[in-house]
Amino acid sequence: MSITEKISHAAERKAFETVLDSMLKKGQTQNVGDLAQQLIDIIQKIHKGTWSDDSFDALRAIAENPEGKWAHYAQRLIRENDPYILKTFLTNAAYEGGFRGYQTAQANAAKYDINVPWLILMDPTSACNMHCTGCWAAEYGHKQSLSFEEMDRVLTEAKALGTHACLFTGGEPLMRKADIFRLCEKHRDIAFHAFTNGTLIDEEFCQEMLRVGNFFVSISVEGFEAANDGRRGQGHFQKALDAMDLMHSHRIPFGVSICYTSRNYKVVTSDEFLDLLISKGCIFAWYFHYMPVGLNADTSLLLTPEQRAYMKDRVREIRGITGGKELYCIDFQNDGEFAGGCVAGGRIYCHINAAGDVEPCVFIHYSGANIREKSFLECLQQPLFKLYRKGQPFNGNHLRPCPMLENPEKLREIVHKSGAHPSDVTAVEEVDDLCAKCDSYAENWQPTADRLWECSHGCASCQKMAAGK
Numbered sequence: 129m130s131i132t133e134k135i136s137h138a139a140e141r142k143a144f145e146t147v148l149d150s151m152l153k154k155g156q157t158q159n160v161g162d163l164a165q166q167l168i169d170i171i172q173k174i175h176k177g178t179w180s181d182d183s184f185d186a187l188r189a190i191a192e193n194p195e196g197k198w199a200h201y202a203q204r205l206i207r208e209n210d211p212y213i214l215k216t217f218l219t220n221a222a223y224e225g226g227f228r229g230y231q232t233a234q235a236n237a238a239k240y241d242i243n244v245p246w247l248i249l250m251d252p253t254s255a256c257n258m259h260c261t262g263c264w265a266a267e268y269g270h271k272q273s274l275s276f277e278e279m280d281r282v283l284t285e286a287k288a289l290g291t292h293a294c295l296f297t298g299g300e301p302l303m304r305k306a307d308i309f310r311l312c313e314k315h316r317d318i319a320f321h322a323f324t325n326g327t328l329i330d331e332e333f334c335q336e337m338l339r340v341g342n343f344f345v346s347i348s349v350e351g352f353e354a355a356n357d358g359r360r361g362q363g364h365f366q367k368a369l370d371a372m373d374l375m376h377s378h379r380i381p382f383g384v385s386i387c388y389t390s391r392n393y394k395v396v397t398s399d400e401f402l403d404l405l406i407s408k409g410c411i412f413a414w415y416f417h418y419m420p421v422g423l424n425a426d427t428s429l430l431l432t433p434e435q436r437a438y439m440k441d442r443v444r445e446i447r448g449i450t451g452g453k454e455l456y457c458i459d460f461q462n463d464g465e466f467a468g469g470c471v472a473g474g475r476i477y478c479h480i481n482a483a484g485d486v487e488p489c490v491f492i493h494y495s496g497a498n499i500r501e502k503s504f505l506e507c508l509q510q511p512l513f514k515l516y517r518k519g520q521p522f523n524g525n526h527l528r529p530c531p532m533l534e535n536p537e538k539l540r541e542i543v544h545k546s547g548a549h550p551s552d553v554t555a556v557e558e559v560d561d562l563c564a565k566c567d568s569y570a571e572n573w574q575p576t577a578d579r580l581w582e583c584s585h586g587c588a589s590c591q592k593m594a595a596g597k
Contacts, residue, residue, distance in 0.1 A: 137228065144223045148215045155206035164191040164202070190449070201454040205411055209381040216341035217381075220319035225292035233290030242508045243474030243517050247293040248286055249490055250279060252304035254482040254553055257327060272482035272553045276307045278499060282480065283315050285504040296322040297490060299482060302345075305333060312340040323348060323385050325364065326371035334378045346383040346414055347371055349405075351395040369408065376409030383412035388439060389429040390418075397442045402453045410455065415443060417461035419491040419533065420565040423555050430569050433576035436462070440527070440580065464521075464529030465584075471529075473516025474508050485551035488516050492532055494543050494559060495551040511546040527577040534570050534577070536563035 129137070147167045151160055165188060172184045190198050206214070225246060233244035254272040283294060294315075296308060301322045312320050319342060326347040337343055350356045353365040375382050384405055386396045395401055396415075405413070417436075418429045431439070440462040446452040464470070471477060472489035479487045485495035486507040497510040507513075519538060521529065528534035531542060542548075543559040550556045 140228065141219065141223060145215060145219055148218060149211075152206055152211040152214060155203065159194045159199070160202050160206065197448075197450055197452070197454060201411075201456070204454060205381070208376070208379060208409060209411075210338060210379040212341045213338065213344075213381060217319050217344060220292060220317055220342055224317045225319060229287075229290045229292040231290070236289045240505065240509065241514075241517075242505075243478075243513060244289050244508065245286075245291055245474045245477045247295055247477040248282070248291060249295045249297050249477055249479040250274070250282070251298050251480065251482040252279065252296055252301050252307060253299045255303050256298060256300040257303070257325070273304070274480070274482055274484060276310060278484065279307070279311060280314065282499055282504050283311065283318060287315070287318070289505065289508075292317060293319045294321070295477075296320070297479070298323075300325055300328070302328040302333070305336075308343070309336050309340055312343050316342065318342065320344070321346065325360065326368045327364070329371040329374060331374070334374060334380060337375075337380050338378060344381060344383070345375075346385040346412075348385045348387075349396075350387060350389075351392045351401065355392050355395055372405075372408035372410065381411050382409065383414065384410055385414045385416065387416045387418055388431075390431050390435055391429065393431060393435055393439055397439065397446065399453075402446065402455055406453065406455055412456040413458075415439070415457060415459040417459075417533070421491050421493070421557075421562065422552070423557055425565060427565055427569075433573050436573060437576055437580060461530070461533070462527060464526035467526075467529075469521025469523065469526050469529045470516075470531060473513050473520065475517070475520055478508070478513070481551060481553060483551070483553045486510070486513075487551055488512060489532075492539065493550060493552040493557070494548040496546055496548040510548075512542065512548040515542045515546050525577055525581040527581050528570075528574065532563060533566050534573060536566040536570055539563055 144167075151164065151167060154160070168184055168187050168191065172181075190196065193199060230246065233246065236242075237244045251272075252274055286294075294311075296304075301308065302324050305328065308320070308322065312318075321344045324345050324347060326345075329345070329347075337345075347368050348360070349365070349368050350359050356365040356368070357363065372382065388396055402413075417431070417439075419425075420427050420430060439459060443457050443459040443462065446455065447457045460471075467476065472479075472492065474488070479490045480499060481487060481493070481495075484498045484500040485493075486497045486499060486504075487493055487495045494512065495510070496512045497507040499507060516531075519531065519542065522531045522535045522538045523529065531538035540559055540563050550558060
């Protein structure tokens, strides 16, 4: 970056931070609608062309309704959470990652003919103090770890390509919390996040989060006590709630991570469960469809077509402009429409396991490159990722986005053609064996998915109904 570019970058960031400071200060006692409009105007002026004008107009429409659901949500977000954490995280995620970094990433993607991820998922360690059913890392074992130096180098190289967000997975990432905070300190322009079971969150941890400011967590829960502890172990539910209470008392924003299955899908989207999370201070929820990964995966936890259709509709109801709950939710399997299909393989994110293997997805453990042998750029250039880029989207129906779960024939072909090797750090699962567990699911889901997709995108019968014919 030239001196002129550095000065411009610093000035843009300062302008963004100034508006955020004003919003966060005035938002303690005033409506944030006008200030939100100012922030949207600044972002659009600085980065015109990054997002469509329609996207900015949609944001303005929400901000213009001071009594709306999301205005109340923004007010709660500001008044209940530490302003330094909000400002730092939003600046890194929205400005550095979503705007400035995005432009750099797009330029490098074109230059090298690769996907450059907005977000890196990285496993500091395979070790975990729990063993949860359905966790992609449940079979990892406790033998692998990335060093601080390895993680630092990857992040430095990733930033040069335009990536400014890092999410720690595992294993239990907080078993490496000292190194995580060191990374937060060194990379002040990265938004850090971690999926955690919450059992290692204590007073000292909260003080460190307040100090660094650029680190969030999502606590994994699977429903109320009986269902949650059935998968995660006796006493975990209460420990998770205690961690939420502790963070909320320190005004630290947090979310939850939820794996939904055939057994818990209604509970984890129920009003009662969501009301409990909101009462604890939770501000967002990541919903993940159960994936039959691992040699002993329980395929009975896969959803039926009817159950999955329920999830699609219910999550959209929860986060609707009106109704639902003041909780922002993402359902990665059913929200492919909004992301243009599969987001893995570096298109939006990629995964680095605790052995250094660079994988397309946290659920797809195959790789042809390792950060201990190659630069991050070289890892993104591996044949497996090239074929992902060429194949995306894997289906024109974005309710069938995944090359494993909904299009298993695609993953078989990609892995075989690329020569990628199984990269699960403990148990080798050949791609044909993995995909065989998804064949029936894909076949059963297709008719329902195709019907739902057609109806939501203007099929003839729906158009007639809308016209009153």
